[in-house]
Each structure stands twice: as C-alpha cells, then as structure tokens.
Amino acid sequence: MPHQITVTGKTGPDRTITAAVVQNVQKVDFDLNDKIISITTDQSSGGNIKEFDLGTITTVTFAISGGNYTIVAS
Numbered sequence: 001m002p003h004q005i006t007v008t009g010k011t012g013p014d015r016t017i018t019a020a021v022v023q024n025v026q027k028v029d030f031d032l033n034d035k036i037i038s039i040t041t042d043q044s045s046g047g048n049i050k051e052f053d054l055g056t057i058t059t060v061t062f063a064i065s066g067g068n069y070t071i072v073a074s
Contacts, residue, residue, distance in 0.1 A: 005039055008074035010053040019074075022050060028071060030054065037073060 003025045008018050027040040035055040041048060052073070061072040 003069040005071040005073065007037075007039070007052055007057075007072075009037075009056050011051065017052070025069075025071075 002023065005022045005025050005028060007020050007022065008016075010016050022039050022041060024042045024044055025039055026042050027038075029038040029040075031038065031054070035053060037052045037054045037057065039050045039052075041050075057073045059072075059074055063070045063072075
C-alpha cells in the first residue's frame with residue numbers, strides 16, 4: 001500500500017525542506033533522545049533513509065484513510 005509523509009523541517013546544516021512529500025514509506029522512526037525522525041522508503045523509491053531534525057518539528061499528524069497511512073510533520 002502506498003503510504004506517505006509530508007515533512008517541513010531541517011535535513012542538515014542550513015538545509016530546510018518545506019512540505020516535501022516522501023512516497024512509498026515503509027517505516028518511520030522517532031528517536032526522541034537524538035531528536036531525529038528517520039523515514040525509510042521501499043526499494044522502488046530507492047530504498048533509502050531520510051533523516052530530519054525532530055527538534056524543529058512542532059506538530060505531527062497521523063491519519064488513516066482506506067488502509068493507507070499519511071503523516072504530516074512540520
């Protein structure tokens with residue numbers, strides 16, 4: 001099933017992403033100690049992990065519609 005996350009946050013020093021949509025999400029990890037959100041995509045999307053600074057994110061919304069999961073973090 002195609003799950004997605006829309007993220008507004010920092011991806012590195014002086015690199016901010018605004019409303020970036022990440023498709024084909026397989027896993028989302030919140031590392032509360034290191035303040036990092038890690039997003040893992042499936043192999044058809046490159047199968048990589050994208051990390052964002054959780055310290056700059058103030059709101060996370062999680063919704064389920066038709067068996068698909070959508071997360072908005074900003």
